Amino acid sequence: MRTALVIGTGLIGTSAALALARRGVAVHLADHDPGQARTAAALGAGTDEAPDGPVDLAIVAAPPAHVAKVLADAMRRGLARGYLDVASVKGGPRRELEALGLDLTFYLGTHPMSGREKSGPLAATADLFEGRPWVLTPTRDTDTEVLNLALELVSHCRAVPVVMDADAHDRAVALVSHMPHLVSSMVAARLEHAEESAVRLCGQGIRDVTRIAASDPRMWIDILSANPGPVADLLSEVAADLTETVRALRDLESADAARRGEGSAGIADLLRRGNAGQVRVPGKHGSAPRAYETVVVLIDDQPGQLARIFADAGRAGVNIEDVRIEHATGQQAGLVQLMVEPQAQAALKEALRERGWALRQ
Numbered sequence: 001m002r003t004a005l006v007i008g009t010g011l012i013g014t015s016a017a018l019a020l021a022r023r024g025v026a027v028h029l030a031d032h033d034p035g036q037a038r039t040a041a042a043l044g045a046g047t048d049e050a051p052d053g054p055v056d057l058a059i060v061a062a063p064p065a066h067v068a069k070v071l072a073d074a075m076r077r078g079l080a081r082g083y084l085d086v087a088s089v090k091g092g093p094r095r096e097l098e099a100l101g102l103d104l105t106f107y108l109g110t111h112p113m114s115g116r117e118k119s120g121p122l123a124a125t126a127d128l129f130e131g132r133p134w135v136l137t138p139t140r141d142t143d144t145e146v147l148n149l150a151l152e153l154v155s156h157c158r159a160v161p162v163v164m165d166a167d168a169h170d171r172a173v174a175l176v177s178h179m180p181h182l183v184s185s186m187v188a189a190r191l192e193h194a195e196e197s198a199v200r201l202c203g204q205g206i207r208d209v210t211r212i213a214a215s216d217p218r219m220w221i222d223i224l225s226a227n228p229g230p231v232a233d234l235l236s237e238v239a240a241d242l243t244e245t246v247r248a249l250r251d252l253e254s255a256d257a258a259r260r261g262e263g264s265a266g267i268a269d270l271l272r273r274g275n276a277g278q279v280r281v282p283g284k285h286g287s288a289p290r291a292y293e294t295v296v297v298l299i300d301d302q303p304g305q306l307a308r309i310f311a312d313a314g315r316a317g318v319n320i321e322d323v324r325i326e327h328a329t330g331q332q333a334g335l336v337q338l339m340v341e342p343q344a345q346a347a348l349k350e351a352l353r354e355r356g357w358a359l360r361q
């Protein structure tokens with residue numbers, strides 16, 4: 001691929017454009033808000049000037065409700081040799097395009113399974129898709145050259161291509177993305193009017209569960225409107241678990257020992273099923289989940305502390321697999337959790353202690 005046109009230069013469009021530009025592809029950037037395309041260009045994602053003629057691949061990264069219209073317009077204007085979109089739902093946009101009477105030979109519906117709770121080009125990064133699944137939904141009629149262009153895009157973004165049927169994709173993301181998003185919002189909604197004295201105690205657990213609740217509601221209304229049935233089915237199952245859990249907790253409040261036993265068994269069953277589901281979540285780079293050990297370091301809230309920790313770990317020959325930072329509310333200190341391979345834990349602790357870091361047991 002030598003040339004590409006990204007239409008919709010927000011988080012996803014600009015991230016893909018940055019990855020392509022770094023691999024030497026000439027990227028043109030367009031957005032219905034020209035300021036967004038200008039910002040993406042200023043970040044090094046390409047040029048916001050229109051291409052002279054048709055590009056190799058047009059990548060539509062507009063919100064789901066606009067995707068079909070934007071694609072149809074691009075196809076009618078002959079802007080590219082191949083067209084794809086990256087919308088979070090796949091059945092709806094394809095059916096809308098079919099209803100518009102377009103020839104879909106040169107179109108491929110795709111979806112990178114990576115994102116952030118932030119929108120816009122300033123949230124974009126070239127490595128956003130690294131190691132993540134990128135779903136491709138070709139049909140029997142999809143042109144091979146277009147499929148190859150899409151595979152080239154996925155490879156430039158260092159993502160992992162996964163081929164699926166569009167409706168099967170929508171059912172799968174209802175389970176692993178759309179239903180969890182709503183549950184995260186429901187948990188976060190409990191905090192809206194909560195006492196400040198409770199909210200200030202928030203630790204890493206609630207941060208993990210509510211991060212995605214910070215996403216743009218307009219985008220998520222689009223996504224959920226295009227996949228309501230499968231998400232409603234899954235939420236009914238969650239509702240049944242909720243009803244059972246409330247019943248079990250009420251049993252635990254009872255003065256009757258037998259009822260307390262039933263309550264305890266009910267909760268234990270849910271927690272066991274939770275463990276069994278959680279271990280199925282793939283780890284970094286889409287591989288099987290890995291068990292890391294954690295080394296917790298106390299840091300002052302001063303510039304350069306993290307860089308020093310990483311440099312000291314590097315000198316000790318230890319690879320940091322993952323990192324989390326927890327700030328103590330109202331204090332000039334924080335805790336950095338460094339995740340490492342189990343066999344590296346002792347060496348890292350020793351090296352950090354030698355260099356004067358305070359470790360938490």
Ligand SMILES: NC(=O)c1ccc[n+]([C@@H]2O[C@H](COP(=O)([O-])OP(=O)(O)OC[C@H]3O[C@@H](n4cnc5c(N)ncnc54)[C@H](O)[C@@H]3O)[C@@H](O)[C@H]2O)c1
Pocket residue numbers: 007008009010011012013030031032033036061062063064066067070086087088089111112113114115116117118119120121219223
């Ligand atoms: N955010 C995620 O985590 C994520 C992950 C994977 C896929 N997606 C999909 O990627 C697409 C873009 O999402 P995003 O998170 O980058 O959103 P975003 O809000 O960051 O960016 C969307 C951009 O599209 C532009 N736009 C809106 N209507 C347009 C139109 N008619 N023509 C041209 N540009 C238009 C907006 O100005 C904005 O710059 C969506 O379809 C979304 O479903 C999002």
Ligand SMILES: O=C(O)C(=O)C[C@]1(C(=O)O)C=C[C@@H](O)C=C1
Pocket residue numbers: 087088112113114115116117118176177178212215
């Ligand atoms: O991690 C996030 O912040 C996301 O928004 C990612 C996420 C997801 O649910 O995994 C959200 C929607 C997209 O369609 C794809 C990825």
